[in-house]
Amino acid sequence: MKLTWKLAVSTCAIAVLLSGCERQEEEAATGGEVNAAEQFVPLLVYRSGPYAPNGIPFANGLVDYLNLVNLRDGGVNGVTLTYEECETGYATDRGVECYERLKGKGPTGATAVNPLSTGITFALTEKVAADKIPLITMGYGRSESVDGSVFKWNFPLLGTYWTAADILVQHVGNLSGGLNKLEGKKIALVYHDSPYGKEPIPLLEKRAKMHGFELLKIPVTHPGVEQKAAWLQVRQNRPDFVFLWGWGVMNSTAIKEAAAVRYPRDQMYGVWWAGAEPDVTPAGRNSKGYNSITLQHSSGRTAIHADIIEYVHGGGKGAGPEKDVGHVLYNRGLINAVLLVESIRTAQGKYGEKSLTGEEVRWGIENLNLTAARIKELGLEGMMQPVKLSCSDHEGVRRARIHQWDGSDWQFVSDWIEADNSVVRPMVDAAADKYAKEKGIKKVNCTS
Amino acid sequence: MFYREAGQFKSSYAADQAAFPIAQDRIFIGIWLLIGFVAIPLLSNEYLFRAIFIPFLILALAALGLNLLVGYCGQVSLGTGAFMAVGAYAAYNFWIRIPGLNPLIAFVLAGGVATLVGIVFGIPSLRIKGFYLAVATLAAQFFMDWMFARVGWFTNYTPSGSIAVPPISVFGFEFDSPVRRYMLCLTILVLFAIVAKNIVRGRIGRGWMATRDMDVAAEIIGIRPMYAKLSAFAVSSFFIGVAGALWGFVHLGSWEPLAFDINRSFSILFMVIIGGLGSILGAFLGAAFITVLPLFLNQLPIWLGIEISTAMISHIEFMIFGALIVFFLAVEPLGLARLWQIAKEKLRLWPFPY
Numbered sequence: 173m174k175l176t177w178k179l180a181v182s183t184c185a186i187a188v189l190l191s192g193c194e195r196q197e198e199e200a201a202t203g204g205e206v207n208a209a210e211q212f213v214p215l216l217v218y219r220s221g222p223y224a225p226n227g228i229p230f231a232n233g234l235v236d237y238l239n240l241v242n243l244r245d246g247g248v249n250g251v252t253l254t255y256e257e258c259e260t261g262y263a264t265d266r267g268v269e270c271y272e273r274l275k276g277k278g279p280t281g282a283t284a285v286n287p288l289s290t291g292i293t294f295a296l297t298e299k300v301a302a303d304k305i306p307l308i309t310m311g312y313g314r315s316e317s318v319d320g321s322v323f324k325w326n327f328p329l330l331g332t333y334w335t336a337a338d339i340l341v342q343h344v345g346n347l348s349g350g351l352n353k354l355e356g357k358k359i360a361l362v363y364h365d366s367p368y369g370k371e372p373i374p375l376l377e378k379r380a381k382m383h384g385f386e387l388l389k390i391p392v393t394h395p396g397v398e399q400k401a402a403w404l405q406v407r408q409n410r411p412d413f414v415f416l417w418g419w420g421v422m423n424s425t426a427i428k429e430a431a432a433v434r435y436p437r438d439q440m441y442g443v444w445w446a447g448a449e450p451d452v453t454p455a456g457r458n459s460k461g462y463n464s465i466t467l468q469h470s471s472g473r474t475a476i477h478a479d480i481i482e483y484v485h486g487g488g489k490g491a492g493p494e495k496d497v498g499h500v501l502y503n504r505g506l507i508n509a510v511l512l513v514e515s516i517r518t519a520q521g522k523y524g525e526k527s528l529t530g531e532e533v534r535w536g537i538e539n540l541n542l543t544a545a546r547i548k549e550l551g552l553e554g555m556m557q558p559v560k561l562s563c564s565d566h567e568g569v570r571r572a573r574i575h576q577w578d579g580s581d582w583q584f585v586s587d588w589i590e591a592d593n594s595v596v597r598p599m600v601d602a603a604a605d606k607y608a609k610e611k612g613i614k615k616v617n618c619t620s
Numbered sequence: 621m622f623y624r625e626a627g628q629f630k631s632s633y634a635a636d637q638a639a640f641p642i643a644q645d646r647i648f649i650g651i652w653l654l655i656g657f658v659a660i661p662l663l664s665n666e667y668l669f670r671a672i673f674i675p676f677l678i679l680a681l682a683a684l685g686l687n688l689l690v691g692y693c694g695q696v697s698l699g700t701g702a703f704m705a706v707g708a709y710a711a712y713n714f715w716i717r718i719p720g721l722n723p724l725i726a727f728v729l730a731g732g733v734a735t736l737v738g739i740v741f742g743i744p745s746l747r748i749k750g751f752y753l754a755v756a757t758l759a760a761q762f763f764m765d766w767m768f769a770r771v772g773w774f775t776n777y778t779p780s781g782s783i784a785v786p787p788i789s790v791f792g793f794e795f796d797s798p799v800r801r802y803m804l805c806l807t808i809l810v811l812f813a814i815v816a817k818n819i820v821r822g823r824i825g826r827g828w829m830a831t832r833d834m835d836v837a838a839e840i841i842g843i844r845p846m847y848a849k850l851s852a853f854a855v856s857s858f859f860i861g862v863a864g865a866l867w868g869f870v871h872l873g874s875w876e877p878l879a880f881d882i883n884r885s886f887s888i889l890f891m892v893i894i895g896g897l898g899s900i901l902g903a904f905l906g907a908a909f910i911t912v913l914p915l916f917l918n919q920l921p922i923w924l925g926i927e928i929s930t931a932m933i934s935h936i937e938f939m940i941f942g943a944l945i946v947f948f949l950a951v952e953p954l955g956l957a958r959l960w961q962i963a964k965e966k967l968r969l970w971p972f973p974y
Contacts, residue, residue, distance in 0.1 A: 217930060219929070219930050219931030219934070220931050220934045220935060224931070228931075231930075256922075257930040258930070259918070259930045259931070259933065259934040261934065264872070264875070264876070264878070264879060265675070265872075265879070268670075268671070268872070269671040269915060272666065272667045272670045272671045273667055273671060273919075276666070276667070290780075291782070291876055291878065294780070294782045294784065294874045294875075294876065295872055295873065295874050295875070297784070297874065298784065298873050298874065299873070302796075314780075365769055366781075366876060366878055367780035367781055367782035367876050368780075370779060370780045370781050371779065371780050373779060374779040391769075394878060394881075603779070607784075610716075610784075610786070611784070611786055612786065
């Protein structure tokens with residue numbers, strides 16, 4: 173009896189192995205026939221762990237757009253986009269492992285890395301410079317990496333945390349009747365106790381000094397399910413505004429705790445990573461009135477979503493449920509993919525329509541110029557502002573709006589606000605110079 | 621047949637007291653050293669170095685250090701992550717505050733700082749034992765996490781609390797390529813393993829083991845418990861501190877306090893338990909099991925060509941990994957090192973067991 177059981181197991185094992193080999197052979201065969209140029213995109217995602225509710229829609233948006241480009245247009249000018257996902261679980265060590273695993277795949281290696289984690293971004297910043305692979309950190313990462321003369325390979329597209337904090341201060345200033353009216357007020361920063369959460373602090377401190385408001389810093393330990401002490405502090409101090417710098421389960425917990433201590437939700441402002449459906453829906457009705465800054469877009473569907481539903485979901489290739497298409501984080505993943513694809517297109521204009529190396533794509537990102545007309549052509553009208561990068565500006569655009577959760581949907585409650593570069597830029601330059609000096613990096617001359 | 625010591629006569633005290641008295645063991649160690657120093661550098665690619673071998677070597681060093689404390693001296697510690705953090709942050713501070721300091725000296729100094737901190741947090745072990753001591757060392761973990769996140773001086777006031785270090789260079793020799801970093805880690809690990817092996821079979825190690833097995837009896841035969849316990853904390857923390865400095869400088873290059881959180885402490889304790897308490901070999905086997913197996917499980921479906929979603933792969937990875945831990949502990953509670961020992965005993969009689 174025992175023997176038959178063993179036999180069965182080993183037969184199964186052999187069967188699995190064989191089927192695997194066959195499949196690889198098949199793949200090799202089809203690959204040989206088509207022989208089309210391919211562009212490999214490594215995808216560092218998290219579809220499990222405490223940050224999965226936010227990681228999944230972002231990854232789905234990214235994958236769906238890459239598939240759309242392949243299925244609708246046959247790739248970028250005929251170059252097929254290939255990708256492979258690697259689960260990081262938002263953990264830095266696993267993220268580095270994924271990066272090492274994927275960086276050499278495809279005919280020309282990794283196109284660009286989008287780690288979706290500030291911790292992984294910090295860990296990869298030196299590695300990508302050595303490997304010559306651009307690091308796209310759309311709306312996260314190191315704030316000083318805007319300075320492309322020092323951070324040649326980092327691209328914090330569409331806004332950094334300093335930009336976000338600056339816009340939020342301007343917005344609450346507008347609400348109070350001018351920035352000078354902030355004097356004597358209290359703003360609490362409830363933040364994820366990690367490099368991500370600590371990023372906005374220097375800028376908020378500077379703004380606090382400029383306008384005379386008091387900044388309360390309240391850290392929340394990872395992953396942020398235990399926040400009673402933080403909100404007790406909020407209740408005791410009764411700040412005029414709370415800025416929430418959370419991610420994953422921390423955000424919905426914060427909204428629930430705010431409701432528990434009866435802190436008005438409409439005085440809470442999340443960063444763009446604390447302003448999506450998974451952040452507000454778990455708290456139910458308590459979330460009504462909660463605000464957050466947006467990274468260009470909010471939720472909702474435009475022309476491009478119709479294409480995704482037709483070509484990708486229609487062909488049964490959708491990465492997630494169709495009803496989630498158009499959610500905030502889905503749209504963010506989508507825009508991230510759009511920026512990447514447009515960068516590849518820009519680079520192809522210079523280097524030719526073939527598989528490009530990371531170094532060539534880097535040129536494409538740095539010279540990306542997404543005009544309003546092009547944005548309309550892509551079907552993204554209303555979702556984003558024109559983006560133009562340069563050697564000294566790796567951010568591209570510094571404008572954002574505030575949106576509010578009305579209980580069932582996100583509604584914009586402000587116009588476009590632009591971050592004040594006279595406040596942000598000196599900090600960027602100082603921090604970048606310090607980094608360059610510590611690391612012995614030779615600055616690129618951006619004027620030539 | 622393969623593992624018989626028959627015919628190997630010891631004709632001097634030196635031969636009798638050798639670290640590896642049996643020729644087969646010496647050959648075996650020699651083969652592993654050849655694999656480590658020659659075969660792997662020749663055959664591996666960058667991914668294997670960066671994602672597998674370097675983390676494995678560094679964590680093996682940490683597990684070795686913890687095994688001296690938990691396995692040999694019987695003092696359960698949950699503060700390994702904290703001592704690694706002390707090593708990493710100390711090395712960073714020595715390096716930025718003393719310009720031109722040789723990084724290797726910074727690592728040794730960092731180990732020294734970790735030793736002092738280890739002794740301080742080892743003091744409760746004089747009064748409390750077992751689970752209670754584990755909880756006391758947990759305090760070290762939380763205190764260090766808090767301190768490195770809150771006190772700006774340790775991170776040189778970087779705004780985000782994350783620190784970055786440049787590539788290591790010793791006397792103009794850059795440890796920039798993965799293979800050089802691997803060789804650095806391997807050399808350090810081998811040196812420390814030799815030290816550990818010799819400590820545990822000498823007077824100090826025997827004192828630790830006596831304390832572990834029955835502290836009252838050990839005290840009666842003349843072993844000072846304070847000296848034995850604190851020296852175990854000191855040596856163990858030195859190993860772990862150097863491992864922490866290597867983890868930060870060689871493996872990560874830039875890190876945040878989260879890199880040394882409670883999960884790091886747990887994973888190293890699990891390495892020691894699964895590998896085998898009170899065994900040098902166990903530290904290596906445990907480190908290999910905990911660091912390499914999850915990565916292997918994670919990539920297995922892709923190698924086999926099975927298409928399942930990324931989330932499913934990682935769930936399966938956790939399930940199989942957990943099941944294997946239970947399996948190994950159920951089959952052999954004394955760890956993987958004990959399995960190897962059983963294999964050696966069988967090999968001695970094979971093919972004619974009686």
